Amino acid sequence: RIFDNPVLGSHYAAQEIARLILEKQAQQLPCVLGLATGSTPISLYKELVRLHREEGLSFHNVITFNLDEYYPLPKAAIQSYYSFMYRHLFSHVDIDPLNIHIPDGSLPKEAVKQYCQQYEQWIEQAGGIDLQVLGIGNNGHIGFNEPGSSIFSKTRLVTLDNSTRMANARDFQNISQVPRLAVTMGISTILKAKRVLLLAWGNKAPVVARSVEGHVTEQVPASILQQHNDCTFIVDTLAAAEL
């Protein structure tokens, strides 16, 4: 779906999410959301906060699972995705903190493998992800699944591409401060979500075209979403320019 600008695209995504939350509330069921970070979903979270404040949208039945986190990085670091999520969404809505799951980037290395398995189990115990929000990296990554990530991959510790570290250096003092590793949900974890909304604005046109119209290949992780049966790319006119 192509929108004139990111605000309109974000409003559409927020409406879809609000509708799902309300539908689940009417059925007295939890609504399980998979959430993303990066600059792209900021306007979506802003609209969800507005819907909460001005239109009374409650998050009391919402359970969230974030896609990824840098490793190693303390939760309290301003660059952590933990901090990001509280800053842009969780501190401003009535979600139960016990329902929030964000991969922990502060564990000792020997504990990470078991923690990743646990993260997959938490998702399953919650009933699976009803709706997954995604951004996209210029190299086609989703979450921190860099090119070459297996279609069967699950939550795990990964090495970041240099291009990703360069793109994300804006949040750190310099590139050497950007962690080299991250904990991310896998491609198979993402594919299991019942519905996927991928958001892309501005200069993402080449990778949007490769993901939507190119071959399905692990070299462009987002292209694998072509195999999902309920995935929508929500883009602005700039990001749609090469379709």
Ligand code: GLP
């Ligand atoms: C990061 C995140 C991704 C995100 C991507 C794009 O690397 N791990 O989930 O989609 O950046 O970021 P931005 O939205 O700032 O372009």
